[in-house]
Amino acid sequence: MISGDGTSRNGATDLTxxxxxxxxxxxxxxxxxxxxxxxxxxxxxxxxxxxxSSPVIVRIARDPEVLEEMRRTVGVAHWLESENFPATRVVPGVEQPAFIGGRVVTYWRSAQDEIAYGRLDELADLLKRLHRLEEPKALGLPHFDPFAEVRDSLGRLDGVREEDRTFLEERARQLDKEYHRLEFVLPFGMIHGDANIGNLLRGCDGQAVLIDLDGFALAPREWDLVLTALYYDRFGWHTSAEYESFVRHYGFDLVNWPGYPVLADVRELMMMLWLGQQVATSGKSAEEFARRVDTIRADGSRRDWQPF
Known part of the structure; x- marks a missing residue:
């Protein structure tokens, strides 16, 4: 049975x-x-x-309850600018985040007029540089708990079949156990949290910059490598040469780490749950969500998954 009327748990109308x-x-x-x-x-x-009319990006958060998180994101942006780290910058002179129309809004400098992405070797270089920085305590970065996010996302699923919800809940329980048995080998510390080629833009000056700073947290550094590994190994979105350049520049091949399959499964689950929250309002998302759930059930190839 499909349920959901496009209204979130807190009563806010979904972001269409x-x-x-x-x-x-x-x-x-x-x-x-x-x-x-x-x-x-x-x-x-x-x-x-x-x-x-001006080189500005306006971001409106889907979740209306992220005001404090966005304050931290703006703080991260200011700190990275003070470190001269290549990352997206907030629009100066604007008090933010703002709460407008029941939504959390932030204003960012636009990197360029047309979207152009960086390369995987550049992403690896920036992650290696980021991972060497010591975060200032004033930022108050949280410890990243993937299963807190998974539980929250399961609660926000709207419009999915009950059998799909039950399947994902059981998969989450199993992966939770497997994840907490992992032995991470990279140092624990600050991560970007959503490091992938889609969050690396080339600016007007030709320099690659990291964007989407919302996920900055403290965690095993493997988390910042898993999406690139997943996109290459399971989805086929990166070539062997591209992935090899990423590994060479960062200095660690996550795919060869024994814990990679579990970490990849967890990240995959998080991606599916994010998509599942849009099923009630997007036919394209609903179609892709159904494809992904069926693939996981059958342990099939992910090569036909579409980027979102």
Whole structure:
């Protein structure tokens, strides 16, 4: 049975293109930006708009309860700028995050007019540099607990079949046990949290910069390597040459680590649960979610999974 009316557990209307557009226009008005001609780049965990009138990105969080998290994200951005680390920058002179139209809004400098991604060797170089930094205690970075996120995501599933929900809950319980038996080999410390080629943009000056700083946390560094390994090993989204360049520049091959299959399974589950939260409002997401659940059930190839 399919349930769900597009309303989240806290009563907020789900973030659709229409509702995001209304918040976006109000957010632009609040800081005297012109919304005319803006482009909606992405509608996922955030609605991301690029203005035509100025080099600004406006991000509207899907979850209206992340104000404190976004304060930390803005703090991370300021700290990385003070370290001269190549990362996305907040728009100066704007008090943020802002709470507008029941949503949390942040304003960022646009890296470029057209999206161009960096290379995997550049991603490896930036992660290696990031992992050598010592985080300032003032940031208050949390310890990353993947299964806290998994439990929260399971509670937010809306519009999925009950048999799929039950299957994912059981898989989460099993992976929780396996994850806590892992023996990590890389140092524990600060991570980006969602390190992948999609979060590495090339700026107008040609330099690759990390974006999407929301997931900064303290955790085993393997977490910052698993998406690249997964995209190469299971999904086929990276070539062997690209992945080898990543390994060579970072200095560690996660795929050869004995704990990789479990870590990959956990990350895969988190990706599915994120997608499952959009089933009720997106036919494309619903189709992809069903494909992924069926694949995991049959332990089949992930090569036909589509990027989101």
């Amino acid at each position: 293109e229409e509702s995001a557009d209304a918040v976006f226009r109000e957010a632009c008005e609040a800081v005297s930006l012109d919304p005319a001609g803006a482009e909606l780049l992405r509608l996922g965990s955030n609605a991301v708009y690029r203005l035509a």
